[in-house]
Amino acid sequence: MTRSLRLLCAISFAALVAACGNKPADKPAVDVAPPAEEAVLNVYNWVDYIEPTLIEQFTKETGIKVNYDTFDSNELLQTKLLSGKSGYDVVVPSASFLEKQIQAGVFQKLDKAKLANLGNMDKDILTITAKHDAGNEHALTYFWGTSGIGYNVDKIKAAMPNAPVDSFAMFYDPAVIKNFKKCGVTVLDAPDEVIATVLLYLGRDPMSEKAEDLAAAEKVLMAIRPYVREIKSSGYLDDLANGEICLSMGWSGDVGQAKSKAGKGINIQYNIAKEGAIMFFDMLAIPADAQHPGNAHKFLDFLMNKEVAAKNTNFVRYASPNAAAFDGIDKDITGDANIYPTPEVKAKMSPNLARSQEFTRELNRTWTRFRTGK
Amino acid sequence: MGCLKSRGGQRLSGVLARLRQWRPGRGLVIAVPMGWLLLFFLAPFVIDFKISLAQVQVAIPPYTPMFEWVQDKALAIRLHWHNYAFLFTDSLYIRSYIYSLQVAAVSTLFCLLLGYPMAYGIARAEPATRNLLLMLVVLPFWTSFLLRVYAWMGLLRNNGLINNALLSLGLIDTPIQMMQTDFSVYIGIVYSYLPFMILPLYTNLEKHDNTLLEAAADLGARPVTAFLRVTLPLSLPGILAGSLLVFIPVVGEYVIPSLLGRPDQLMIGRVLSDEFFANRDWPVASAVAILMLVFLLLPIMLFQRAQQRNAAGQT
Numbered sequence: 001m002t003r004s005l006r007l008l009c010a011i012s013f014a015a016l017v018a019a020c021g022n023k024p025a026d027k028p029a030v031d032v033a034p035p036a037e038e039a040v041l042n043v044y045n046w047v048d049y050i051e052p053t054l055i056e057q058f059t060k061e062t063g064i065k066v067n068y069d070t071f072d073s074n075e076l077l078q079t080k081l082l083s084g085k086s087g088y089d090v091v092v093p094s095a096s097f098l099e100k101q102i103q104a105g106v107f108q109k110l111d112k113a114k115l116a117n118l119g120n121m122d123k124d125i126l127t128i129t130a131k132h133d134a135g136n137e138h139a140l141t142y143f144w145g146t147s148g149i150g151y152n153v154d155k156i157k158a159a160m161p162n163a164p165v166d167s168f169a170m171f172y173d174p175a176v177i178k179n180f181k182k183c184g185v186t187v188l189d190a191p192d193e194v195i196a197t198v199l200l201y202l203g204r205d206p207m208s209e210k211a212e213d214l215a216a217a218e219k220v221l222m223a224i225r226p227y228v229r230e231i232k233s234s235g236y237l238d239d240l241a242n243g244e245i246c247l248s249m250g251w252s253g254d255v256g257q258a259k260s261k262a263g264k265g266i267n268i269q270y271n272i273a274k275e276g277a278i279m280f281f282d283m284l285a286i287p288a289d290a291q292h293p294g295n296a297h298k299f300l301d302f303l304m305n306k307e308v309a310a311k312n313t314n315f316v317r318y319a320s321p322n323a324a325a326f327d328g329i330d331k332d333i334t335g336d337a338n339i340y341p342t343p344e345v346k347a348k349m350s351p352n353l354a355r356s357q358e359f360t361r362e363l364n365r366t367w368t369r370f371r372t373g374k
Numbered sequence: 375m376g377c378l379k380s381r382g383g384q385r386l387s388g389v390l391a392r393l394r395q396w397r398p399g400r401g402l403v404i405a406v407p408m409g410w411l412l413l414f415f416l417a418p419f420v421i422d423f424k425i426s427l428a429q430v431q432v433a434i435p436p437y438t439p440m441f442e443w444v445q446d447k448a449l450a451i452r453l454h455w456h457n458y459a460f461l462f463t464d465s466l467y468i469r470s471y472i473y474s475l476q477v478a479a480v481s482t483l484f485c486l487l488l489g490y491p492m493a494y495g496i497a498r499a500e501p502a503t504r505n506l507l508l509m510l511v512v513l514p515f516w517t518s519f520l521l522r523v524y525a526w527m528g529l530l531r532n533n534g535l536i537n538n539a540l541l542s543l544g545l546i547d548t549p550i551q552m553m554q555t556d557f558s559v560y561i562g563i564v565y566s567y568l569p570f571m572i573l574p575l576y577t578n579l580e581k582h583d584n585t586l587l588e589a590a591a592d593l594g595a596r597p598v599t600a601f602l603r604v605t606l607p608l609s610l611p612g613i614l615a616g617s618l619l620v621f622i623p624v625v626g627e628y629v630i631p632s633l634l635g636r637p638d639q640l641m642i643g644r645v646l647s648d649e650f651f652a653n654r655d656w657p658v659a660s661a662v663a664i665l666m667l668v669f670l671l672l673p674i675m676l677f678q679r680a681q682q683r684n685a686a687g688q689t
Contacts, residue, residue: 073651075651075652076651078651078654079650079651081434082434082435082436082654083434083435084434084435100432100654103432104432104433104434104436105433105434106434184532191652229554230554230637231637242533243533244531244532244533357430357432357654360653360654361653361655364648364652364653365464365466367652368466368640368645368648371637371638371640372637372638372639372640373637373638374469374638
């Protein structure tokens, strides 16, 4: 009995060692010289974030086989990138994360000569993303969106008939949010983004790194903490769709998905707050140690093609940074001011710039106090 | 293995016989678990400890190296102990350590209270039923742990199975808030870890000599007295083993409280992941992990002492 147990241990040990030695799929065993790049591309993108037929179309047009892998949090992607040798050729971090990752030397500069469709990109968006990535040298915007107010129209009306549904007061005014405690409120678990919206609500600079601004934001957050049921960035769209909660601070596209997922008789709406909004940009970038940079550039250029971008936007339902694609996008998307905001609203939006390491620690500490209510 | 088999059974048995006579084989057999520990415990621990003595920087990897060549001449070793000091300046860390220990202790107690009668029942059952019952204990492992926790969410939520059933029966008017409570966390943990309590208890109880109880009864002990003075003391090693198997992993538990719990129930696993992912501070995250290990060594050492004393008492 014990002997066979030992044998079993030895075998499983050997198997583990063998498993550890396995390389990720489709990496060439021997380094191929750059010009003879293998017809393979390893893409790492967010879940549900591409029109499913586009990958097939890309393979048909270029003969490049795509290994498509997905993630659901910037932190996870960042950890893989910072550990080095991720094995991916194209990744999609949000711009606030990308900014730090560029500093850490994670990405290579784009070879703009290989990106013929670059002219399709919206100049306004390029101006804003340049704040994250000077000269837009390392990344292209894939999609962009905002965080705002997602709510169940009927439940909010029942809880508070004259609710200010177009204002962050829905969350940050205790006299308002207390009405929704019973039907359920969630807030994104995105410390920098949420604290920036509190500062917007207070009429302060959302990107401030001043201690007094952070303290003011903390005061607001602690006052409303008893009325917030959960603090989370995933799963809230299902909760909203099935009526488990009635109000959530959410991302534009997620709430849009909740709207289409919602059960019978559940009416979901997304509003950009009148105080402004924090914009996020999901960026296509090529890691410095990518094995197939040539193919990666081809893929980026393919995604910027105006027909491809329009088709993709009609599926993903976030705002596209592709100006040339605008006419090909469904009118119910381009006509929705909460996805494609009017210039006046756009003027009040702010990108979510990366904060310093020291401030990030302070901010996350404040966030922990908010989350625990202590 | 495969090549040995292909050369025929006779050859294999010959090899085995020679192996049995080969005395140094003993050292070899011990080398396997030692190698295992070296590779999967000591090596990660040393790496973790090394990172905990570094400083954050924006680079790949995101911490400063420990060894650095200064002008290609001298080797500089940089140790930053302040990550450990930092854990004591903010009460957050100590409070979450204590809360984690508390959750682990309460869960272990509930597992013991539930698991002991179950293990006892299985050990006393007919051999045929015994296997079936053991099978039932192990069966849940055939489904993914994560799926089982999600199933609890489906049961406990306001719009879930239990509340909907109670509502439609007219027993309650408004849903009972069960998710995001202490109740949901403990039910998740006790449910998930109960088998780890039952199995070691069962292996202990199953070995008990029934004649001891008969002797106790002959000497006039009632069943309760016999249990308290014979069975319970004899099952102490099983209780200890089961408790440790539950207690230690629960201290570091991350998944169950984050899926079923309230955000204010801050366990050390969550603090650790926040340091690592949100603060991008690998050195502090490593320091938290090392300190957690030190905290856990205490019960393990107590257990070792108890076992040694037990072994000494039997001889």
